[in-house]
Amino acid sequence: MPLFWRKQEKVELPKRLTPLALKQAIAADPDGIRLLDCAFVPQPRPANYKYGRFDPDPNSESLKVFCNGHIEGAVHFDLALATCPTDSGQFDHYPKAIFERYAQMLGLDGNHQLVLYGRGLFWAFYASRVYWLFISYGHKGGISLLDGGLDEWVGKCRPLTKDLNAQEAASARSKKGNWRAMTEPSAKTVTFQQLVGGANAVDISRCKLLDARTQTEFEGNECAFEPLLTASHRAGAVNLCAMNFINAEGQFKSSAEIRALVQNSGLVIPADGKKLITFGNTGIQAAFLATMLDIEYGVQDVYLYIGSAYKGRNQQVGGGGFEVESRHRLAETFHDFKQTPMWVHLVQFAAAVAVANNDPRGMNFIREMEEYVADRNPYHSVDVVGRRPVLPEIPLQPPSNGARSSGTGYAGNTLSSGGWQDDEIFH
Incomplete structure (x- = not known):
């Protein structure tokens, strides 16, 4: 897909970005593009964790991975710092005024074109979770995902740089950005409380539920994180496994393949005016599915369910229209x-x-x-x-x-x- 230049040489990038296109874009507009390395290693939050504090954890495995090699000019976006654990899930969204401070700390401006990338087998999952954070807060600049992640960048013989030295790190922190959130994250997310009739309750009859987990989890044959449990699915949900959007080489499948997967699932887009709510184990798979629907179809009524598919598994939700189908066993x-x-x-x-x-x-x-x-x-x-x-x-x-x-x-x-x-x- 070609690149288009706006006035003042502002680069408008496609949402799916190849390494070559990224290299060209950086050369054309180095000040207008911000690379966010979404390296993330799941681990418990540090003992000194405090709500709304963004001091980097020196023992963070995610930070160590970033420092071991990243694209030159990239800054580390730490999902564990940018989100907070709540009753809704491990990666709940901060109110916009708090998240703004983290984005500004990274040197982001409101008109920056953001390019996100991850690494390894799940590169697209964590990068997509960050993608949906910025979608939820109404980022006005463009947002792109580097197709294939860091592995694809390296595979095209693109160089990496190592960890920042102390002077460079201090300089980076001093360049505070002017980024502002345009909306509260609730504009593009749904919580469990909303599904069970709490504040700002969601009308389930006007929604289509999309389960981003594997077919075996959906059918109740296994659970990704706990072998003592069998999984489940919510009644009426459509199974659209997020992992199926990635090919064997770790890149996005073609547009035709993605649309075929959606069609074969039985999902019709646009969904007759219904909201599409994606959910998974912790919101990571669900964010990838929501991101792919945004990239491929540009649909506006896509919402991310914050939390786990297992929460409230035996509860009736939405006046009985959202009953959870489940099987489990526990020693x-x-x-x-x-x-x-x-x-x-x-x-x-x-x-x-x-x-x-x-x-x-x-x-x-x-x-x-x-x-x-x-x-x-x-x-x-x-x-x-x-x-x-x-x-x-x-x-x-x-x-x-x-x-x-x-x-x-x-x-x-x-x-x-x-x-x-x-x-x-x-x-």
Whole structure:
């Protein structure tokens, strides 16, 4: 797609951007383009985390990845700093006045053309989550995704630069931008409270629900983050797996392929005047799906559901029109899902990726982590490679919240059917 120059040599870029087109655009308008490196490694927020504070965490794995190599001129956009954990989800949006300060700290102006990129297998997921942040806040300049992410840039023999030295870092922080949010994020997002009839309730009858997870999760055969749970889907939802929009080389599929996927799902765009609400496990997959619909169709009525598909799984939403269809099982020693440390979930997720890619290094790492987990806390020992729980020989204790068992049995290291029927587990 050709590039178009506005007055004052302002570059207007397509939303899907190739490395060559990016190189040309930077040469044509270096001051008008801002590169945002969306490197993100899931990890618990630091102990000194404070709401609305954007001091970089020196122990951030995401920052370390950025410093190890990034496109020259890029700044690191840290999703963990730019969002906040709330009842709605891990990556909820700040009020616009707070997010403005973070964007300005990165040196962004309102008329900047933003080019976002990620890296690795999930490059498009995290970059898309940032994309939707700026969509939600009404960024007036253009927003583009670097097709294929950093790997594609490197593959085209484009150079990388290493971490900033102290002087350059200080200089970058001093260049405060004038970026302003035009809207509150609620303009392009939906919360669980809105779905259950809270403030600014959403009329479900006028919405189409799009599930961005894999087909196996949608059908209830597996759960991405927790092998002790089976997944579910919300009644009436259309399954449109976000991962299917990426080809084997890690790039966006062609426009014709994307439109075929949408058509085969049964989704009709425009959706007869209905709002399209995308959702997934934590909002990351959902953001990618919403972003792809925006890029490919330019539809205005796309909204991101902030939170997890498992929240309130047994509740009736929207006057009974949004009943959750679900199946789950849970070992009694895992009676409170929130007691399981975050690193256990991360190890399980890494295991799924390693198994899917037949990566021996990843498998070795997972086995080492299993031993580490068992040494540190046998109550959370998990056979993540086999995706089966390893239950320690300990006396059973009732759930702290008083929930009753529903058929769950314990016999040595095995798990029989059934589980705790407590919605709080899935929050």
